[in-house]
Amino acid sequence: MSIQFCSENSLFTLHTQNTTYQMKVGPYGYLIHLYYGARLAEGDDLSRLFFPLDRSFSGNPNEAGYDRSFSIDVQPMEYSMFGCSDYRSSCLIPVNPDGTREADLRYVSHTIENGAAAPDGLPHVYDNGGEAETLRIRLADPVSGLAVTLVYTVFESRDAITRYAVIENGTSGRVELEKALSACLDFTHGEYDVITFWGRHCFERAVERTPVRHGKIVSDSLRGASSHQQNPFMILCDHDATETAGECWGMSLIYSGNFIAECEYDQLWQTRLTMGIHPHAFRWVLEQGECFTTPEVAMIYSGDGLGELSRRYHRLYRNNLCRGEYKTARRPILINNWEATYFGFDDDKLVKIAEDASKLGIELLVMDDGWFGKREDDTTGLGDWFVNTNKLHGGLDSLCRRVNSLGMKLGIWFEPEMISEDSDLYRAHPEWCLRGPGRAGVRSRHQFVLDMSRQDVREYLFETISAVLSSANLEYVKWDMNRHISNIYSGALPAERQGEVYHRYILGVYDLMERLTSAFPHVLFEGCSGGGGRFDAGMLYYTPQIWCSDDTDAIERLSIQYGTSFGYPISAVGSHVSAVPNHQTGRSTPMATRGIVAMSGTFGYELDINKMSAEEKDIIRQQVEDCKRVYELISDGDYYRLSDPFANHNYTAWQFTAPDQSRALLNVVQVKMEVCPVPFVIRLRGLDPEARYEVKPNSLNAVVREESCGVYSGASLMKAGLLIPLMKGDYAAAQYEINRV
Numbered sequence: 001m002s003i004q005f006c007s008e009n010s011l012f013t014l015h016t017q018n019t020t021y022q023m024k025v026g027p028y029g030y031l032i033h034l035y036y037g038a039r040l041a042e043g044d045d046l047s048r049l050f051f052p053l054d055r056s057f058s059g060n061p062n063e064a065g066y067d068r069s070f071s072i073d074v075q076p077m078e079y080s081m082f083g084c085s086d087y088r089s090s091c092l093i094p095v096n097p098d099g100t101r102e103a104d105l106r107y108v109s110h111t112i113e114n115g116a117a118a119p120d121g122l123p124h125v126y127d128n129g130g131e132a133e134t135l136r137i138r139l140a141d142p143v144s145g146l147a148v149t150l151v152y153t154v155f156e157s158r159d160a161i162t163r164y165a166v167i168e169n170g171t172s173g174r175v176e177l178e179k180a181l182s183a184c185l186d187f188t189h190g191e192y193d194v195i196t197f198w199g200r201h202c203f204e205r206a207v208e209r210t211p212v213r214h215g216k217i218v219s220d221s222l223r224g225a226s227s228h229q230q231n232p233f234m235i236l237c238d239h240d241a242t243e244t245a246g247e248c249w250g251m252s253l254i255y256s257g258n259f260i261a262e263c264e265y266d267q268l269w270q271t272r273l274t275m276g277i278h279p280h281a282f283r284w285v286l287e288q289g290e291c292f293t294t295p296e297v298a299m300i301y302s303g304d305g306l307g308e309l310s311r312r313y314h315r316l317y318r319n320n321l322c323r324g325e326y327k328t329a330r331r332p333i334l335i336n337n338w339e340a341t342y343f344g345f346d347d348d349k350l351v352k353i354a355e356d357a358s359k360l361g362i363e364l365l366v367m368d369d370g371w372f373g374k375r376e377d378d379t380t381g382l383g384d385w386f387v388n389t390n391k392l393h394g395g396l397d398s399l400c401r402r403v404n405s406l407g408m409k410l411g412i413w414f415e416p417e418m419i420s421e422d423s424d425l426y427r428a429h430p431e432w433c434l435r436g437p438g439r440a441g442v443r444s445r446h447q448f449v450l451d452m453s454r455q456d457v458r459e460y461l462f463e464t465i466s467a468v469l470s471s472a473n474l475e476y477v478k479w480d481m482n483r484h485i486s487n488i489y490s491g492a493l494p495a496e497r498q499g500e501v502y503h504r505y506i507l508g509v510y511d512l513m514e515r516l517t518s519a520f521p522h523v524l525f526e527g528c529s530g531g532g533g534r535f536d537a538g539m540l541y542y543t544p545q546i547w548c549s550d551d552t553d554a555i556e557r558l559s560i561q562y563g564t565s566f567g568y569p570i571s572a573v574g575s576h577v578s579a580v581p582n583h584q585t586g587r588s589t590p591m592a593t594r595g596i597v598a599m600s601g602t603f604g605y606e607l608d609i610n611k612m613s614a615e616e617k618d619i620i621r622q623q624v625e626d627c628k629r630v631y632e633l634i635s636d637g638d639y640y641r642l643s644d645p646f647a648n649h650n651y652t653a654w655q656f657t658a659p660d661q662s663r664a665l666l667n668v669v670q671v672k673m674e675v676c677p678v679p680f681v682i683r684l685r686g687l688d689p690e691a692r693y694e695v696k697p698n699s700l701n702a703v704v705r706e707e708s709c710g711v712y713s714g715a716s717l718m719k720a721g722l723l724i725p726l727m728k729g730d731y732a733a734a735q736y737e738i739n740r741v
């Protein structure tokens with residue numbers, strides 16, 4: 001049993017293979033958090049860590065009479081609530097029918113069941129069968145009748161615990177929720193760093209690590225999407241935690257809209273993490289008897305450093321979040337025409353690309369933006385999901401047949417949530433945009449946002465997109481979102497419900513994605529938002545891969561993919577080899593380097609293959625072959641960050657190791673060349689110390705010299721390391737295959 005309840009001391013203990021989470025029904029029925037960390041022994045009770053103490057300016061429950069020793073302001077709370085004197089970050093602010101802003105939640109009951117819980121209409125981590133147990137703890141405010149059920153699912157073998165809250169209006173009237181977060185995690189002692197992920201378009205998920213300080217450190221988005229700017233993932237760790245050692249705790253929100261993640265350090269040096277839907281511009285109306293379900297948070301603890309924390313997230317999300325045929329099936333190696341042609345293509349041009357690509361082993365042609373409506377540039381056509389026969393002269397089916405006859409699949413681009421003013425859809429339905437009455441609305445990339453909270457909008461999109469997908473043998477969809485939301489207002493909702501629109505928008509997106517992915521189970525869906533602007537765990541439930549960044553420069557990608565790897569599996573990271581000079585940076589890098597970097601993700605090309613020299617085509621053929629050979633190692637292997645590109649400006653290295661330690665793949669990119677350089681020695685990780693491994697260069701790289709190759713013990717590769725011979729010139733790269741002999 002991974003979930004235990006001890007009635008004698010009202011103690012809940014949640015065990016995973018390597019971790020334990022404990023909480024307790026404390027004085028006056030408050031649910032007190034006791035512990036989250038390394039696995040404890042059976043029967044361990046950490047109630048001793050709970051010590052009531054009189055604190056001035058921290059109030060006491062009325063039932064305490066004149067006993068000042070207990071206050072929820074200073075105790076570790078399982079779900080913090082506003083109004084009864086917990087002055088720290090609260091998860092819940094209700095406005096009750098009588099106007100009070102108060103939730104005084106006390107324990108009522110609990111249930112334990114097999115299997116994973118599923119928050120209504122929201123993406124979530126699921127059970128593949130016999131992997132999970134769920135605990136539901138019901139709390140209620142005895143005066144107002146408002147109830148909150150905290151739902152915890154324990155994935156024992158994955159070392160993960162998920163949780164969300166269901167808020168039920170059991171009061172005598174209407175309740176409005178001003179804040180309804182998913183989770184709170186309190187630490188009564190310890191000094192920590194907090195790691196957040198920030199960025200911008202073409203520079204996503206940069207790692208920022210700062211010591212926790214008094215007050216709050218906040219990471220959030222009010223853009224209507226999880227965003228390039230911040231990511232809904234936060235790590236708390238020891239000051240001295242490294243990739244290989246130290247305690248760390250991750251909280252990852254399985255949600256794609258506005259979010260907040262807060263780390264608060266209080267007057268008693270206690271740390272509180274909270275996470276959920278951003279309370280700004282949020283106000284959810286709950287009629288009597290109605291429930292509101294928060295998104296789910298996946299919590300993972302590692303006592304062995306950040307590397308292990310990431311690997312646990314990778315395994316959890318690969319196996320228990322991503323769905324569909326392509327969860328396990330090898331993803332096709334693709335070529336996308338965006339950077340090859342931008343809007344300037346027709347069917348013959350696409351077929352020419354497919355002709356050359358197919359000869360090199362590439363398996364899927366993705367037709368990007370520009371095939372529909374009157375779209376010649378980014379000012380027109382969004383919403384008109386009808387084939388532009390000025391470009392696809394023979395129509396979609398004919399293009400598909402031509403591409404299929406070359407032995408390649410065809411994929412297609414959509415931006416379902418958007419609308420151009422110059423479109424038939426806009427002329428017919430200007431009221432379908434998100435914007436307030438009498439307001440012209442802000443344009444961004446010349447476009448407006450459709451009101452995805454509306455059923456009629458979703459119906460239109462389902463019908464038109466389904467018609468396109470049924471009209472030809474399309475096997476891939478890229479789902480883009482190229483602007484953020486402003487002028488938030490839905491014409492379909494009354495004034496008092498406008499605070500629901502951001503969340504209803506995302507629920508609408510999820511609803512449409514669910515319908516389309518179920519209707520077209522053989523289609524591989526890839527998420528995208530101007531690159532990685534909606535790279536979050538919510539999207540991974542619908543799209544097992546997400547275009548990681550519009551920045552395709554191999555050197556820039558080193559840090560973007562490094563940051564992304566903290567919370568998301570490599571199998572989800574869309575990455576392509578593009579042309580040089582790179583279109584975003586103007587930098588030129590060797591083909592081998594671009595291949596090595598793009599291969600650490602869902603591999604593909606995004607360049608005009610018709611313009612490549614015979615020599616470049618040979619390299620592509622080889623890369624495609626290599627990629628197919630090492631595919632499993634990359635998609636299912638354990639990922640090790642061997643260097644930090646934000647700190648090490650000379651080289652970046654990373655490694656994949658098969659779960660059975662039989663083989664590994666080492667990747668090294670030399671970022672900077674110096675005169676009289678110091679050669680670097682890289683220590684591998686995750687190998688069997690007793691086993692012997694043959695180290696040999698992958699045919700990808702021209703630069704590896706014999707010195708680093710040979711047969712060595714796992715121990716020597718991990719303890720002493722591998723000397724990487726210097727590679728002349730900036731941006732050279734090497735890849736080594738390491739096989740147990």
Ligand code: GLA
Nearest residue numbers: 338368369528529530531550
């Ligand atoms: C976004 C995507 C690109 C491309 C363009 C098309 O920026 O990230 O890959 O699809 O849109 O407009």
